[in-house]
Each structure stands twice: as structure tokens, then as C-alpha cells.
Amino acid sequence: MIAGWSTYSLKDFLLFGPETYWRLFALENQDQWPVALVTLAAGLGLVAALVRGWQPSGRLIGPLAGLIWLWVGWQFVFQRYGPINWVTEDLSILFYTQGLLLAGLGISGKLRLFRTGERHAKAASAVLFAIALAIYPLLALFDGRAWQTAQVLGVAPDPTVVATLGLLVLAPRRWPAAILQIAPALWLGISAMTLLAMDAWQGWFTLSVWLAGFTAWLAIPARMRGPTP
Amino acid sequence: MRLTRRGFMKGAGAVAGTVAAGTLPSVSVATPPLAKPIPSSGELLPAVGLGSWITFNVGNDPVLRKQCTAVMRVFFERGGGMIDSSPMYGSSQEVIGDGWQKLGRPSGLFSTDKVWTSAGAHGPEQIAETEALWGVSRFDLMQVHNLVNWQAHLETLFAMKAEGRLRYVGITTSHGRQHREFEQVMRRYPLDFVQLTYNIVDRAVEQRLLPLAAERRIAVICNRPFRRGELPDRFQGEKLPSWAAEIGVETWPAFLLKFIVSHPAVTVAIPATRQVEHLRENKAAEFGPVPDEAMRQRMAGYVRSL
Numbered sequence: 001m002i003a004g005w006s007t008y009s010l011k012d013f014l015l016f017g018p019e020t021y022w023r024l025f026a027l028e029n030q031d032q033w034p035v036a037l038v039t040l041a042a043g044l045g046l047v048a049a050l051v052r053g054w055q056p057s058g059r060l061i062g063p064l065a066g067l068i069w070l071w072v073g074w075q076f077v078f079q080r081y082g083p084i085n086w087v088t089e090d091l092s093i094l095f096y097t098q099g100l101l102l103a104g105l106g107i108s109g110k111l112r113l114f115r116t117g118e119r120h121a122k123a124a125s126a127v128l129f130a131i132a133l134a135i136y137p138l139l140a141l142f143d144g145r146a147w148q149t150a151q152v153l154g155v156a157p158d159p160t161v162v163a164t165l166g167l168l169v170l171a172p173r174r175w176p177a178a179i180l181q182i183a184p185a186l187w188l189g190i191s192a193m194t195l196l197a198m199d200a201w202q203g204w205f206t207l208s209v210w211l212a213g214f215t216a217w218l219a220i221p222a223r224m225r226g227p228t229p
Numbered sequence: 230m231r232l233t234r235r236g237f238m239k240g241a242g243a244v245a246g247t248v249a250a251g252t253l254p255s256v257s258v259a260t261p262p263l264a265k266p267i268p269s270s271g272e273l274l275p276a277v278g279l280g281s282w283i284t285f286n287v288g289n290d291p292v293l294r295k296q297c298t299a300v301m302r303v304f305f306e307r308g309g310g311m312i313d314s315s316p317m318y319g320s321s322q323e324v325i326g327d328g329w330q331k332l333g334r335p336s337g338l339f340s341t342d343k344v345w346t347s348a349g350a351h352g353p354e355q356i357a358e359t360e361a362l363w364g365v366s367r368f369d370l371m372q373v374h375n376l377v378n379w380q381a382h383l384e385t386l387f388a389m390k391a392e393g394r395l396r397y398v399g400i401t402t403s404h405g406r407q408h409r410e411f412e413q414v415m416r417r418y419p420l421d422f423v424q425l426t427y428n429i430v431d432r433a434v435e436q437r438l439l440p441l442a443a444e445r446r447i448a449v450i451c452n453r454p455f456r457r458g459e460l461p462d463r464f465q466g467e468k469l470p471s472w473a474a475e476i477g478v479e480t481w482p483a484f485l486l487k488f489i490v491s492h493p494a495v496t497v498a499i500p501a502t503r504q505v506e507h508l509r510e511n512k513a514a515e516f517g518p519v520p521d522e523a524m525r526q527r528m529a530g531y532v533r534s535l
Contacts, residue, residue: 008404011457012404013316014283015283015286015317015319016283016286016288016319018292019293020286020287020288020293023290023292023293024288024290027289027290080288080289082288083288083289083319083320084287084319084320085319086319178495193492199451
């Protein structure tokens with residue numbers, strides 16, 4: 001549809017301004033209240049349980065994470081973000097697919113978590129969860145924006161995707177987890193490009209977090225294959 | 230909605246300054262507000278319109294929608310004119326339609342939109358959807374966006390014009406792209422309008438496209454008059470030259486817009502904003518003396534020196 005791609009810059013693909021973009025999160029938090037509070041509390045509870053040694057199976061975590069992807073894909077990506085960015089209406093399919101994959105692989109027992117006691121994997125997972133739960137909401141304040149524009153796990157896509165990276169770090173580097181890495185890579189890549197087109201430093205943050213999460217998954221499970229059922 | 234000479238003068242509360250394309254006098258003309266004729270009809274169009282790229286794409290945000298409506302209110306209070314959008318601009322079309330309805334469908338709207346689909350057969354359907362979003366029964370001007378499948382869409386648009394379902398037909402480009410193909414279409418078809426990028430630093434169209442538009446009696450719409458806000462931001466800390474007062478300019482936006490709309494071949498500039506104050510500054514460019522060629526060169530030279 002567009003001729004001469006080389007003459008276009010990243011900014012040329014941006015359809016909205018920063019104010020409109022950040023206000024999406026404020027409106028979503030407001031409309032979905034107290035979902036943000038519930039997901040935040042649930043996330044913190046999950047982390048606390050994991051720290052105390054709880055090792056839930058993929059059969060439980062997979063469908064749960066899948067539901068959150070479906071919810072965020074429909075509620076935020078399609079309904080909230082879609083009206084200002086027609087690309088994301090199509091991209092919501094990414095969330096539905098990932099949601100179904102997480103649920104399907106989880107229920108079928110193919111999403112295998114905590115296969116070894118590798119400390120590094122758990123540490124990487126904890127860091128990624130901490131970023132998703134605590135750092136992402138604080139980015140608004142670091143950026144000088146109103147706290148209402150905070151991006152919260154289970155409401156906003158980016159922290160939801162980063163939390164999923166934290167989950168995948170605990171999975172062996174085999175095909176089910178590899179497939180589940182595709183949607184996070186695509187979404188965080190597009191999100192980072194969008195932020196960079198708005199001259200927002202969070203774009204570099206997003207890219208860094210994805211790179212760290214993906215590298216951790218590549219590196220850690222390779223050394224800890226462990227027994228497979 | 231047709232903007233007649235009588236209607237415009239009444240709405241503006243002043244005698245419109247008619248500056249015929251291609252016949253701009255070498256001395257200043259001080260008859261505000263500035264309106265320029267569409268060469269194919271002689272109909273007058275206020276020289277400063279309203280774009281909607283990015284600024285009006287606010288989705289369902291009620292606060293930002295109110296800002297858009299407020300900008301439209303002041304736009305119509307100041308004589309109205311061209312409001313331009315595209316199916317590519319996200320929710321902008323819907324936001325314009327919503328604002329116009331909320332304001333009670335004021336007169337003075339020169340509704341302008343685009344067809345933007347690679348499938349020629351989908352063009353009529355997209356145009357019908359766009360009419361519904363705006364709440365208009367027909368558009369004043371419909372353009373082929375960025376020459377996307379222009380062969381099929383121009384056929385549709387000229388047929389609609391012949392049937393009275395459209396008043397004017399045009400094509401668009403931006404960022405200085407596709408000028409060779411653009412020129413070929415301008416030479417081959419009886420276009421009423423072309424839309425292109427022209428501002429005080431992006432002046433490539435002065436070489437061929439603007440003279441061709443004047444020769445072919447095609448009205449010219451200038452997009453990116455501020456390079457998406459970059460130019461006012463860049464010059465914000467700089468003082469306007471003392472001689473800016475000679476052309477009735479008090480702000481950088483008015484300075485930049487006045488340079489554009491004073492070109493003899495240019496009909497209208499379409500800066501986009503969601504700020505009422507910026508809209509006022511933009512519309513101020515319609516008032517005061519119109520720079521002559523010597524003054525325009527002086528303006529461009531001053532900007533180059535900064």
C-alpha cells in the first residue's frame with residue numbers, strides 16, 4: 001500500500017500523540033477499577049508463594065496466564081488501543097493466540113515448569129516478575145506522568161508480557177516454550193518501536209527487558225535440562 | 230456543505246480578500262481575512278484550514294474529544310473552512326463527525342477526506358463509511374490518499390462528481406514523495422485539488438508542482454506546514470524579525486503559515502492542532518497584509534539564517 005518504504009521514518013507510522021497514548025492507561029485503570037488492584041495483589045501473592053517454595057504446575061499456571069492474555073488482548077489491545085491504532089486491532093489476534101496456546105499447552109501438560117532446582121532460573125524469573133509488578137507501574141512516576149497512567153499487570157499489555165517472560169524462564173528450552181516466546185518478542189518489539197517513535201525513553205527500557213528475558217531463557221535452561229517426564 | 234462567497238463574508242464579518250491564484254500583486258493586500266479561490270469554480274476558501282493527522286486521533290477519550298470539539302468551535306467562529314482527514318488517521322474521522330454534530334452542524338465546513346485502500350472495488354464502500362462517520366451526505370472534496378490505486382479511485386471519484394455526489398476531486402502526497410507520478414496525474418486528469426507538503430523549509434514543490442498547479446488551474450492544499458510541530462518548536466526561542474509587524478505577524482505559527490498561503494499557487498494550509506490557543510494563532514495568519522514575493526524571500530532568508 002505504501003510505495004518507497006525507505007523514505008519513511010519510524011515517526012511516520014505513529015498515528016497518535018504521547019498524551020493520547022498515555023491516557024489510554026489512565027482510562028483503562030479507571031474503567032477497570034479495581035482490576036488493577038486485584039491483579040497487583042494476586043501477582044504479589046504469587047511471588048510470595050514462589051519465594052516460600054510453592055511450585056505450581058503448568059496445568060494451573062498455563063490456563064491462568066492464558067486467561068490474562070485473552071483478557072488484556074480483548075479489553076486493552078482491541079477495545080482501548082484499537083480505536084487509535086488500527087494495527088493493534090489485528091495485533092490483538094496475537095494475544096488471543098498466545099492465550100489459547102498458554103491454556104492449551106498448560107492443560108495438556110506440555111508447559112513444564114520448575115523442572116530443576118536451578119537457582120539462576122528462579123532468580124531471573126523473580127527479577128522479571130518484579131519488573132512487571134513493581135517497576136512498570138512506577139515508570140509513570142519516573143517519567144513525570146500522573147500515577148493514574150501506570151501500566152499494571154493484567155490490565156496493560158507490556159507488564160503482562162514481561163511477567164510471561166518471567167514464567168517462560170522457568171520452562172525448559174524446548175518447543176512449547178519456544179512457541180510461547182514469539183508473541184512476547186513481537187509485542188514488546190512493536191511496543192518499543194511505538195515508544196521510541198514518541199521519543200519516549202521507555203522504548204529502550206522495553207527492548208532491554210525483552211532482551212534480558214529472552215537471553216535468560218536461552219541461557220539458563222540450556223544448562224539445566226534436567227529430567228523430563 | 231457549500232461555502233459561498235456570501236456565506237463566507239457573512240461568517241467572517243469582513244470583506245474577504247480575494248487573491249486570485251497566479252495574479253498575486255507585488256504589493257501587500259490588507260483585506261483580512263484571507264480567502265483564496267478554488268480555480269475550477271471560483272469558490273472562496275479560507276486560507277487556513279484544519280488538519281486532523283494525529284491530533285484528532287483520540288479514540289474514545291472524553292477529555293481529549295472535548296478539546297477537539299473546542300478547537301472546532303473556535304475554528305467555525307473564525308470563519309471555518311477546510312477540515313481534512315483520512316481513513317488512515319485512526320479515529321479522527323469519527324472525532325470530527327462527533328464534534329461537528331455536538332456543535333450543531335455549523336455552516337462554514339468544507340468537508341475534505343480521502344479514499345485509502347489498495348482495492349479499487351472497496352473505494353465506494355469506504356467513502357460511504359467515511360460519510361457516515363462525518364455525518365455528511367456528501368463530501369466537498371474527496372482525494373486519493375498518497376496515490377494508492379489512484380487509477381481505480383479517480384474513476385470512482387470523477388463518476389461521483391458527475392452524479393453530484395461529490396463536489397471536488399483531488400489527489401494527495403506528503404513528505405516530498407512520489408512527485409514524478411504525482412505530476413503525471415496532474416497533467417492527465419482534470420483535478421480540482423492537489424495536496425502536498427509545502428512549508429518554509431520544504432520547498433521542492435516550488436520548482437515544478439506549484440507552477441503546474443497554477444497552469445492547470447488546480448487548487449493546492451499544503452500539509453505539514455509546521456513539519457508536525459517541529460518548526461514552531463525549533464524557532465520558539467528565536468525572536469521574530471522586527472519587520473514581521475509589516476505583515477501583521479505576532480507569532481511564529483502565523484509567520485510560518487503566512488509564508489505558505491502567500492504563495493500565489495497555494496489555496497489553503499491545513500495545520501493540525503488540539504489546542505484552542507494554537508488554532509487562534511494559526512487563524513491569525515489569515516489577517517493582515519499578504520507578503521509579496523520580495524517579502525516571502527526575506528522570510529525564507531531569515532529562517533535560513535537561524
